[in-house]
Amino acid sequence: xxxxxxxxxxxxxxxxxxxxxxxxxxxxxxxxxxxxxxxxxxxxxxxxxxxxxxxxxxxxxxxxxxxxxxxxxxxxxxxxxxxxxxxxxxxxxxxxxxxxxxxxxxxxxxxxxxxxxxxxxxxxxxxxxxxxxxxxxxxxxxxxxxxxxxxxxxxxxxxxxxxxxxxxxxxxxxxxxxxxxxxxxxxxxxxxxxxxxxxxxxxxxxxxxxxxxxxxxxxxxxxxxxxxxxxxxxx
Amino acid sequence: xxxxxxxxxxxxxxxxxxxxxxxxxxxxxxxxxxxxxxxxxxxxxxxxxxxxxxxxxxxxxxxxxxxxxxxxxxxxxxxxxxxxxxxxxxxxxxxxxxxxxxxxxxxxxxxxxxxxxxxxxxxxxxxxxxxxxxxxxxxxxxxxxxxxxxxxxxxxxxxxxxxxxxxxxxxxxxxxxxxxxxxxxxxxxxxxxxxxxxxxxxxxxxxxxxxxxxxxxxxxxxxxxxxxxxxxxxxxxxxxxxxxxxxxxxxxxxxxxxxxxxxxxxxxxxxxxxxxxxxxxxxxxxx
Amino acid sequence: xxxxxxxxxxxxxxxxxxxxxxxxxxxxxxxxxxxxxxxxxxxxxxxxxxxxxxxxxxxxxxxxxxxxxxxxxxxxxxxxxxxxxxxxxxxxxxxxxxxxxxxxxxxxxxxxxxxxxxxxxxxxxxxxxxxxxxxxxxxxxxxxxxxxxxxxxxxxxxxxxxxxxxxxxxxxxxxxxxxxxxxxxxxxxxxxxxxxxxxxxxxxxxxxxxxxxxxxxxxxxxxxxxxxxxxxxx
Numbered sequence: 001x002x003x004x005x006x007x008x009x010x011x012x013x014x015x016x017x018x019x020x021x022x023x024x025x026x027x028x029x030x031x032x033x034x035x036x037x038x039x040x041x042x043x044x045x046x047x048x049x050x051x052x053x054x055x056x057x058x059x060x061x062x063x064x065x066x067x068x069x070x071x072x073x074x075x076x077x078x079x080x081x082x083x084x085x086x087x088x089x090x091x092x093x094x095x096x097x098x099x100x101x102x103x104x105x106x107x108x109x110x111x112x113x114x115x116x117x118x119x120x121x122x123x124x125x126x127x128x129x130x131x132x133x134x135x136x137x138x139x140x141x142x143x144x145x146x147x148x149x150x151x152x153x154x155x156x157x158x159x160x161x162x163x164x165x166x167x168x169x170x171x172x173x174x175x176x177x178x179x180x181x182x183x184x185x186x187x188x189x190x191x192x193x194x195x196x197x198x199x200x201x202x203x204x205x206x207x208x209x210x211x212x213x214x215x216x217x218x219x220x221x222x223x224x225x226x227x228x229x230x231x232x233x234x235x
Numbered sequence: 236x237x238x239x240x241x242x243x244x245x246x247x248x249x250x251x252x253x254x255x256x257x258x259x260x261x262x263x264x265x266x267x268x269x270x271x272x273x274x275x276x277x278x279x280x281x282x283x284x285x286x287x288x289x290x291x292x293x294x295x296x297x298x299x300x301x302x303x304x305x306x307x308x309x310x311x312x313x314x315x316x317x318x319x320x321x322x323x324x325x326x327x328x329x330x331x332x333x334x335x336x337x338x339x340x341x342x343x344x345x346x347x348x349x350x351x352x353x354x355x356x357x358x359x360x361x362x363x364x365x366x367x368x369x370x371x372x373x374x375x376x377x378x379x380x381x382x383x384x385x386x387x388x389x390x391x392x393x394x395x396x397x398x399x400x401x402x403x404x405x406x407x408x409x410x411x412x413x414x415x416x417x418x419x420x421x422x423x424x425x426x427x428x429x430x431x432x433x434x435x436x437x438x439x440x441x442x443x444x445x446x447x448x449x450x451x452x453x454x455x456x457x458x459x460x461x462x463x464x465x466x467x468x469x470x471x472x473x474x475x476x477x478x479x480x481x482x483x484x485x486x487x488x489x490x491x492x493x494x495x496x497x498x499x500x501x502x503x504x505x506x507x508x509x510x511x512x513x514x515x516x517x518x519x520x521x522x
Numbered sequence: 523x524x525x526x527x528x529x530x531x532x533x534x535x536x537x538x539x540x541x542x543x544x545x546x547x548x549x550x551x552x553x554x555x556x557x558x559x560x561x562x563x564x565x566x567x568x569x570x571x572x573x574x575x576x577x578x579x580x581x582x583x584x585x586x587x588x589x590x591x592x593x594x595x596x597x598x599x600x601x602x603x604x605x606x607x608x609x610x611x612x613x614x615x616x617x618x619x620x621x622x623x624x625x626x627x628x629x630x631x632x633x634x635x636x637x638x639x640x641x642x643x644x645x646x647x648x649x650x651x652x653x654x655x656x657x658x659x660x661x662x663x664x665x666x667x668x669x670x671x672x673x674x675x676x677x678x679x680x681x682x683x684x685x686x687x688x689x690x691x692x693x694x695x696x697x698x699x700x701x702x703x704x705x706x707x708x709x710x711x712x713x714x715x716x717x718x719x720x721x722x723x724x725x726x727x728x729x730x731x732x733x734x735x736x737x738x739x740x741x742x743x744x745x746x747x748x749x750x751x752x753x754x755x756x
Contacts, residue, residue, distance in 0.1 A: 057654055074658065081655035084673050093669070094659050145659075273620055273701075282720050286704070304620055304701035318609035319619055422719030429721070447721030475609060477617070 007068040008033040008149070008180060009054060014063035016046075016053050016204075023049040025204035026063065033069070036181040038191040038212070041201035042227060047184040050201065051075070051151050054182070071148025071180070078154040080138040082126035087118060090126045091141045098145055112144035113137075116170050132163025139170050149180040157186065168194060188228075192216060200224040271300040272482045275312075275320035277390060278420040280465070281305035283349075283440025283509055288502040293489055299482050307420065309388030315339055315468070318475030321483035324490075326465045327390035340468035344491050347499050347510040348464040351394060352442060353455035354425070355380075355434035363434065364454040369402035371455040376404050379413040381433035385424045386416035394463060395436045401460070425451075438463060443504040464513070467491070490514075529727035536728055537735070543705075544729075548736060551690060551709040554622055556740075558629030559686035565630070566637025566685070567678060571667045573638070574645035588642060591635035600695030603628045607699065620701040625709070628695040633685035640681040641671075648674045676748050683744050690737050710736070 009031040016024040023046045031037060039047045052058045054065055055075050082090050091109035100108065113119050116136040121129060126137060135155060142150055152171065156164040164187075171194060175181045185191055191198065191212070198215040200208050200223065207221035219225050280286070281303060290301050301322075306314065308325040315323040316339045323340065325331060334340045353371050355363060361378035363371040375382055376399075385392040399406050406414070415433060417424045421441040428435040429449035437445075442453070455461075469487050472478040489495045491514035499512045536544055573584060605611050607619040607627070618624045648670050656666050671678065693711040700707035702716060710733040717726035 052654075055658065057657055077655065077658075081652060083652075083669070097659060097661050097665060141659075278719070282716075302620065302701075302703045302706055304703060318614070420719055422721055426719070426721055441720075445721040447723055477609065477615075 007031065008071070010064075010066045010068065011050075011054065012064050012066070014053065014065065015061045016049055016058060017061045018049065018058075023204055024053065024060075027201075027204060027206050029199060029206045029209065031180070031182065033180060034178070036175050036194055036196045037183070037199055037209075038195035038197075039182065039184045039199045039201060040188075040191060040224075040227070045201040046204040047201055048153050051153050051182065051184060055151050069148075072145060073149050073151065074142035074145050074147035075151040075153070076135070076138045076142050076155050078157050080131075080134040082129075082134055082137065084125065084127060086123050087126045087129065087137050088113060088122040090137065091144050094141045095144055108144055112140040115143065115173070116140040117166075130163075132159050132166060135159060135163070135167055136170060139167065139174070143170075143174050143179075147179055149182065150174060152181070152183040154184055154186065156190065164190070188216075200227070202227075269300060270298065270479070270482050271302050272321040272479050272486055273319065274301050274303045274322045274324055274486065275310075275314040276303050276305055276324040277308050277311060277326065278305045278422070279389075279391060279438045279441045280324070280326070282422055282444055283438070283502075284444060284504065285440070285499070285502050285510060289490075289495070289498045292498040293486065293495070296489060296494060297482075297485050299485060301486055307385075307387045308390035308393070312339075315470045318470065318478065321470055321479045322467060322486050323470065324465065324467045325390055326463050327393050328464055328466060330390070330393065331466045331468055335468060339471055339474055341471050343466045343468050344487060345514055346465045346467050346490055347496075347512045347514075348462050349510045350439055350456070351391070351436055351461040351463055352439055352453045353434060354428065354437055354442060354451045355454045356432045356450045357452045358450070359454055361434070366455070366457045368398050368455055368458040368461055372399055372402040372404060375434050376402075376409055379411060381413050381415060381431055383415045383417055383424050383428035383431070383433045383435040385421065386418050387420065389420070390463070391421060391436065391438060398436070398460070440504070440509045443507065443509065465510075525724060526727065529724045529731060532724055532728035533731035533735075536732055544732070546705065547708055547710055547713050548732065550622065550707075551711070551733070552736065552740070554625050554629065554709065555686055555689040557626050558633050558689040559682055561626065561630040562633025562637050562685045562689070563682045565634040566639075567641050567671055567682075568667060569634075570638040570641025570643075571645040571671050574642045575649050575663050575666050575670060577663070585642065588635060588639045592639050594632065594635060596632055596692055597694040597698070599631050600628055600698035603631065603695065603699050619699065620703060620707060622700070622707060624699040625696050625707060628699045629689040629692055632692060632695065633689050636688055637681055637685045640684065641678055644674050644677045644681060645670050676752060679744055679748055683741055686740065687737060690733070690740075 007030050011027055011029045014024055014027040015022065027050070039050065041047050049058065053060055055073055083093060085093065088109050091112050092105050095105045095108055110119070110122065113122055116139055118133060118136055118140065121133065126134065129137065155171070156167050159167065168190060171181065171183070181194070183194065195212040198210055198212050199206055200219065200221060202223040207223050208219065210220055215224070216228070219228060286303050290303070293299065293301055304314065304320065308327045308330060311320070311323050311325050312330055312334050314320045315334065323334070324346070331340070331343045335343050353363065353368065355361070361375045361380040363374040365371060384395060396406070415427065415431070417427050421437055422445065424435060425437060425441065425445050426447055427433070429447050429451050432450055467487050467490055469480070469483045470478050472480045496512035496514055499510050500508060502509055573581065573588070603624065604619070606613045607616065607624055608614055609619070618627070649666070652666070652670065656669065661669065691711065693715055696709060697712050697715065700709070700712065702708050702712040710729060714726050714729045714733070717729060
């Protein structure tokens with residue numbers, strides 16, 4: 001048993017009951033700084049609820065979520081949500097509500113757009129962009145806030161393979177700058193490409209937290225083994 | 236720390252809206268600053284067109300704008316009681332004298348009189364036509380012919396009730412479905428009478444201006460009992476300190492002065508004079 | 523049927539003839555109704571958005587009450603405002619009874635609940651879409667109010683136009699608190715009521731047609747603004 005090391009984020013005995021259904025059930029999970037974690041599990045295992053609870057969008061029914069180090073958080077959802085404004089203005093808005101004034105605001109927003117390759121459509125209404133472009137915009141918006149941790153809930157589930165590849169590139173780029181990544185996905189190939197550790201969820205509990213290359217060769221829990229062998233029934 | 240752009244923009248919009256609205260209302264208030272008085276009068280007087288004739292003359296003579304709010308006599312006197320008017324100008328002598336006796340008015344002055352007529356279907360099924368109002372009403376009640384009453388506390392309504400009583404008819408006993416109480420002004424009551432071919436008591440002024448006659452025509456007129464006297468009363472400043480005493484008194488003085496009386500007499504509809512001035516010789520203003 | 527055509531002709535003549543009394547009445551009606559629409563929106567939009575976005579005890583009761591106010595009888599509002607502004611009443615010293623200000627007050631009291639109730643629904647639908655993302659960005663509920671209002675501005679413009687329509691069509695309350703004073707507080711609707719009670723139905727109908735044309739013009743203007751702005755902003 002290793003001694004306690006300073007952690008980034010720790011969930012202890014976390015339970016979340018939504019509409020009478022126990023989505024998270026006495027879950028324990030400790031995330032260290034500087035990694036890229038992908039949360040895997042069958043449908044209904046509680047991946048989305050877990051991310052939202054860790055991010056603070058859902059209040060736990062029991063248990064705690066503790067931050068070892070306070071960091072700025074951001075989240076990207078499966079479907080991007082944009083205001084009826086231009087692409088640039090959407091990023092500008094996020095910066096404004098976080099206390100960034102002009103002229104920094106426009107500069108930072110333009111930089112963010114450039115990083116994801118959307119500079120040419122800065123003045124287009126965000127809502128007329130394609131799904132892939134909007135998701136890139138959502139990433140740019142999150143990245144512009146310089147978050148210490150970025151949650152992503154199935155960010156490419158609604159996108160075609162080309163757009164998916166684009167998004168993965170941006171995520172990798174953000175991670176390379178030192179932002180902690182916590183992501184869910186159904187796409188095992190994507191998990192292999194992006195993760196350096198896998199958290200596996202089954203029926204609202206975390207059955208293991210394993211370095212990625214080990215997980216795909218030899219997962220520690222029987223539930224994960226069954227999942228990888230494609231035998232896990234849908235919930 | 237900067238105010239978020241949208242919040243700032245919305246606050247500016249809100250302030251602009253508030254400023255615009257205030258400026259608008261201030262402009263109207265400024266327009267009002269030239270002296271004006273509020274005169275509570277009756278719908279029948281307004282609908283006769285008298286004020287369109289007489290008020291400009293008053294303004295030219297005194298520089299004061301008289302703003303007329305036209306209601307039923309009862310409501311007009313109530314307005315005076317509440318202090319919402321400076322002068323009342325109605326046609327119900329008994330009610331006006333009570334108004335003064337109760338302390339709400341300073342003094343009643345006779346101004347003019349017009350007359351009432353009984354209108355009804357040209358075919359006159361009740362055989363009410365003639366020069367005798369009592370005979371006419373008796374005939375209508377006997378025939379149980381439809382009769383439209385204002386039933387609205389107005390001077391006209393009060394007069395109507397007095398005429399029924401004088402004709403010896405006990406309405407509470409003899410009232411039936413033939414007696415229709417509209418609870419509304421002269422015009423709407425005439426609209427109703429026209430719509431159901433009913434008889435009605437109307438002031439001549441409203442009748443002459445009334446366009447929706449249908450089958451109706453004047454059937455009873457000329458009975459001296461049908462004369463309808465108007466009085467003007469200054470609302471008592473002792474009861475309501477804000478009453479515009481001087482300007483209101485000027486209105487009273489002017490309306491009973493030779494100039495005012497002449498203006499009243501000159502009002503005609505289709506060449507016919509409507510109101511007959513009868514103010515007593517002009518007296519010094521009440522202090 | 524003949525009367526309606528006669529009135530149509532009369533209405534065209536009135537509009538073309540630019541009679542000064544009619545012009546005064548029309549411009550007064552427009553001024554006061556627009557003022558009431560703006561004031562009602564200034565109250566109703568933030569109120570509706572706050573209720574939509576907020577979470578507080580009694581919220582659902584408040585929503586039901588607000589929706590019920592949509593059916594508020596205007597003559598009751600007129601009576602209450604009259605009693606408040608009467609010299610014998612608590613606000614009598616303001617001296618605004620029987621002036622255009624009193625009309626704006628009464629109309630605003632009619633417009634504000636409509637705007638608030640409809641805005642609440644519009645903002646609640648928008649909030650459903652935005653709540654998660656905005657919360658994630660660090661936007662508090664209070665801070666979200668102006669964001670939602672601006673984002674839903676086109677739907678809310680329609681809501682404000684509904685308020686304007688309500689103000690422009692009001693008769694009873696305006697009659698009671700304004701007094702229908704010739705040249706001072708006579709507006710289109712009370713003028714129509716007056717001509718009707720005088721039995722001059724063709725003129726009353728003609729004035730009604732003029733009123734409808736004016737309200738149509740205002741709505742067309744609002745629609746045009748919406749279209750032009752929509753093309754620019756998406």
